Amino acid sequence: EPSANAPLKMAFVYATSTQNPFQEMAFGAKAAASNAGNVDLALSAPSQVDGPQEVQLFQSAIRNSKDGVALETLTPDLFVRPLNQATDLGVPVVAVDTAPPAGTKVDLYIGNSNTELGRMLGEEFVKQVPEGTTGEVVLGNAIPGLTLLQQRLDGMKSVIEAKRPGLRISGPFDSGSEPTSNFNKWNDIVKAHPDAIGYLGVGAQDAVSLALIQKNTGRKFLAGSCDPDIAALQAVKDGYVFALASPEHWLKGYVALSLLIEHKRNGKELPKGWWNTGSLVVNAANIDQIIARQKDEDTRKAAFKAETDKQLADPSKYLKSIGDAN
Amino acid sequence: MTEVDRRVTTTREGNSIVGFGRRVLRAESSSVLIATIVLVLVIGALRPNFLTIGQLRDVLNNSVYVALLAAGMAFLLAMREIDLSVGAMFGLSLITSALLMRDGFDPWLACAAGIVLGAILGLANALVVQHIAIPAFVATLATMQLYRGLAVALGDGQQVTGLPLEHSFFTVLGGDWLGLPVSVWILIAVTAGLTVVLRFTPFGYRVRSIGSNPDAAAFSGISIPRTRLYVLVLVGAIGGLAGVLGLAFFTSGDPNIGTGFELQAIAAAVIGGTPLRGGVATVVGAVFGAILLGVVSSGLVYFSIPANWSSFATGLVVLLAVGVDSALRSRQRARESMLGL
Amino acid sequence: MTEVDRRVTTTREGNSIVGFGRRVLRAESSSVLIATIVLVLVIGALRPNFLTIGQLRDVLNNSVYVALLAAGMAFLLAMREIDLSVGAMFGLSLITSALLMRDGFDPWLACAAGIVLGAILGLANALVVQHIAIPAFVATLATMQLYRGLAVALGDGQQVTGLPLEHSFFTVLGGDWLGLPVSVWILIAVTAGLTVVLRFTPFGYRVRSIGSNPDAAAFSGISIPRTRLYVLVLVGAIGGLAGVLGLAFFTSGDPNIGTGFELQAIAAAVIGGTPLRGGVATVVGAVFGAILLGVVSSGLVYFSIPANWSSFATGLVVLLAVGVDSALRSRQRARESMLGL
Amino acid sequence: MHAFTAHGITKTYGGVTALAGADLTLRPGSVHALLGENGAGKSTLIKVITGAVAPDAGTLRLADADVAFASTAEAAANGVAVVSQELNLFPDLDVLANLYPMREPTRGPLLDRAEMLAKALPVLDQLGLDIDPKAKLGSLSLAQRQLVEIAKALIVQPRVLILDEPTSALDKDSSSRLLDILRVLRDRQVAVVFVSHILEEVMNLCDEITVLREGRTVIDARPRAELTIGDIVHAMLGKDLPVPVRTTGTPGAAKLELRGVTVKDRLADVDLACSGGEIVGLAGLAGSGHTTALEVIAGIRRPVRGSVTLPGGRRPRDFRSAIAAGVALVSGDRRRVGLMLDKPVWENIAQVRPVALAAAGGLLRTGALRESARALAERVRVQPPNVDVRAGLLSGGNQQKVVLAKWLAADPSVLLLDDPTRGVDLGARAEIHTLLRSVADAGKVVVLCSTDLDELVAACDRVVVFHKGKVCAELTGDRIDQHTILSTMNTGVA
């Protein structure tokens, strides 16, 4: 039995170390650990999105970090056995960003609603387009086969279809995730659909590429996307992108780790269900504030403090049934 | 008899069991095995938690897929070919079996279908290589995208879930037997089988002959296209097998699963002692190469490396591990005597 | 003069300019060029929009990075080596230049630093290969992760923005000259330069000699390690150059940039007519191989392929394109063997 | 009754005619010599007979049936075995695996290694090949590999056995052992075809002789007794053998010196001095260290003790520095260490001086390289004299000439040769010897190792004999004759 003041050994396992959205969550987790103090937090992620390898890292993590593991993954369905293994080993696990798969005993999921996120972006888009407008809108999907991007696309599509029925929606087309291929694909898509009024992506890189295309060609069109990468925020500030829908990744990591620490340190029961940490629209109105927030880890911590305090003080307000997660 | 002759003769080990064992060990590249063990021990010394049965079992279990693909890749490398589509064949077989199961087919039947599909994909590779007359590298670069695309398209870009997890397919193949995961037993069986094929059958001789000297092989009447076809089909079938084992463990189908496995499999085979230049191969080495890579990535988790440095650290440790392997290997080579002209 | 001699002499093309031109064209693998043109025309026939100057310019511009890496890769393949770290060197050079610029260094200075860094990374690869005595494939598999990891770590996992975009570095290198992007001009210059190096310098001959028969090369007094070192440094420097060109165009640095370029570069070189078995290489072919791949992915966009089918379609078109290339090539071969060459 | 007949065989490669209606008629129980100068079409005819190459026209009959083998494997299955000139072996496999391509004995699905070994050992013993059958083939010397290739054919127990220059890489001992085996096979009614450029062997062994010239049969299965060496040479070359100009060298200033050179297990305390102008022969049994001495001079091997001084006082640190100091090393193992088979002849000839040494400047002009290559190719008489042909497509002897040309192109001050005329025909060989003489006359040091004692006798001014790693005798003048060299090699005393 470790002594009472031994550091808690915890881990945050996430999809990849090289992409910004996941890093935001890692920053959140780190912040929670350092706020709580005396937590030995291991951050592990494959260098590319690679489900099976993440499974492997997770399996190592539940052995090394017995006090609790937060798991962020893009391929939750691969984790049925590993999650049960964690339960067998008595390691508390919280699912982050994607709902835990059926057939496991993990019953806390902390994430935003991706359908909602897509809808928010759709609403922002609709605001830019006068009623009765006709024409084409083109959608892109950076990683075909990734469920959460599909949910965002579905959400966005439903809003546009409902509110601007005169618009013809093309796609989604494959827009590629690696930065140069994302640029090339969008560049070609823009050329192949020269008359579209708007181009909408749902990944982190799309806004960056769409802004650069406008800059290079001098053509102005409506561009929107999700995830507040630094370069994407810059694109909003420069006026090339009307809005970014941010899933507020940082909050997910923070809340997940805070709850795990509370649970282990003070024996507080982990809540059950889907904790929706919410989403945020970044547009011209709040862009400066968000850029300031995203400057470094300290600014993030400071800016999110009010929100995290609020959410952790009243869990029930944020909790729904896991089955509702979308 | 000259002095040299005598010397050469004394090095002959005859047919003794010891000599046989030693030769097999040498042929099967023990150095990567030792390097793996050294790595495990070093990690274990620094982080004792790592040295638990459960953890080591997990490492083995996680390495099964790449190890199987690497074993097949060793055959290909031995005949100077490369198959880049193995990861995609793995993914497509997995998704297809999963879809069949979801649609109500008997899981064991779906499992067989997955393996057969793998073999068919391998056959398709072979036919493309033959009839378009392009190197397997280029052909499989294209079919890699094709197969991956099919995996995404068939599942409509979605993960395939809702499978009958209580069925014996999942409990047996995803379960344990005599303290080891069944998939590890299957890996052991496949490794042994492929080693026998490579070392003790005419087919294995042909594969290595072609890689060793393609002109002489053709001159000797060995059909290179036919041998390549068999090997590509074999690699496909192994990919299919890995796919269904993956399905049994992961219990769901992800269309992007296995992305990047091709490079890992090649790397594992090469680290294990199968050079790209052909003629030589070791299935056991390839499997241990995969396990070595698995140990590196599992082991690093124990060292709270800052996330931004984890990729850097992985590269560094791989470098160290192959460095140890290479040092062992060169000692062995030195013993094998240097030759002049 | 025997009868045989006489017949041989008549087929000889002598030293005429025509003969020279024909030899160069043959050596530089015109088939991939023709295949590319055929592909462009077919797409253009089906989707006339594709045949605009702007679109074709973009295809060229987009292919520059992989084309540069492929040009370097052709040298490596010619000597039976492979560098998997080219994508990571590209990324790391790009990020490093970007960071230097952000930190106030003169962009042109940062640009030079990026290229030099590339060369140093190449040198590091060479030293690893030499001193750990492992194949370049394994060494660069490790350094690929290492360099990529450094790119992530240096930039703290964030994109690097806030660069002085009005500086001449961005306007010149990211701009146009005589109707073509400057980076395309640089690609043309590098291609010409490397072709001269490969075909008309002792160094180029050494590279191809080694790939043709390493033992014979060593027995002719060619130092394989030294030649490999130069080539790896060259490839690194080209990676660095591609990196700074990428920075000038994209105007910000992303640590993920260039992921997967290694496979594309190898594929481009192989499709362009540089086989993996070594001894032969064509820089021009490699560049056109990259352009061919660029045409495939740009062209497909015009056919509104649903995202879930795009990978499948890409694979299919690549297969068709290399099929055309292969058919042309085999006709050419048949003609050559008629001449008894 | 004929064992095998080939009639009217024609084969052209693009513009090159390799065979133009060649005939060959074999009787059982007879050793049949197939002769002709380099490039006459001998190997091509053999490839046609054994199914490795499809003829353009002509008929093949085995016993009484028309045949057309699809591959050498099929030929072997029908009792027609071949020892090909360019060894068709697999360096990465062990000796045993090399002996049974496409016809491995099996037990069930598995190889029967015990059976393979049991069948191989007597053959290996018979050939005097005392090696571990499990040794990797790539670790064997050229001579040993040649014997493996022969063993491979013998194991088939063929009715027709075709040997394409089997003795070119063998020393006297092994050659005569092979000839004895062939005599035994003749007594067992096997039809043997024997290709060789060593007429002495031919006259000793063969019963009938066929000569090819430019792809045609010019002497068709004539009994040996009816022919003199002069007739044969005339038929082969279309003229008489050129007599090598035999001047006695006058030692020049350039000096190559080995002092107290010791190489572990190979050489013990060897002193050797060679002057410019003379051709020095090194002789010895396999393993006696004479080739090792060559390697030491070339810097390929570092002696543990002693020193090597090249002309001009430089010492070879490694092979590259030796080449830079003017050393050239012509090897008989042309395919492994001599040539780039996939490259045209001119690139092979250019490999040392313009490429490795960059002695022709930083920019190479293809035209100039081809031009100077053509001059050299002509000098050593490469046939066809087209430097754009890939080296791998040349006949064996012509490949060997390219290796020589490549090193002559480097204008060496020390010319080391290890079996430099392996597989080269009589006419060209005499011319090469004249060429060596002219190199020596230009004041260069020439050191020659050869498994062919006749060559030592014909070319050398002085022969240094090695025995068990030591120099045991130096023969000069009249004492350079086959008998003396041979007995000294074997006994260690002159």
Ligand SMILES: Nc1ncnc2c1ncn2[C@@H]1O[C@H](COP(=O)(O)OP(=O)(O)OP(=O)(O)O)[C@@H](O)[C@H]1O
């Ligand atoms: N595959 C090929 N393509 C083109 N020419 C060839 C090919 N094979 C052989 N030749 C040519 O055919 C001719 C006959 O060659 P072959 O090898 O039969 O000669 P050979 O009599 O065996 O000579 P040697 O005594 O040197 O071995 C040569 O001019 C050779 O260059």
Ligand SMILES: Nc1ncnc2c1ncn2[C@@H]1O[C@H](COP(=O)(O)OP(=O)(O)OP(=O)(O)O)[C@@H](O)[C@H]1O
């Ligand atoms: N220590 C050894 N281990 C294995 N084989 C050896 C060893 N020493 C010598 N041999 C074999 O004997 C052959 C001849 O050896 P060495 O080079 O010393 O003799 P040589 O005088 O050059 O003979 P040769 O006339 O064959 O050229 C080698 O090529 C090699 O195959």
Ligand SMILES: [Mg+2]
């Ligand atoms: Mg011949």
Ligand SMILES: [Mg+2]
């Ligand atoms: Mg020797």
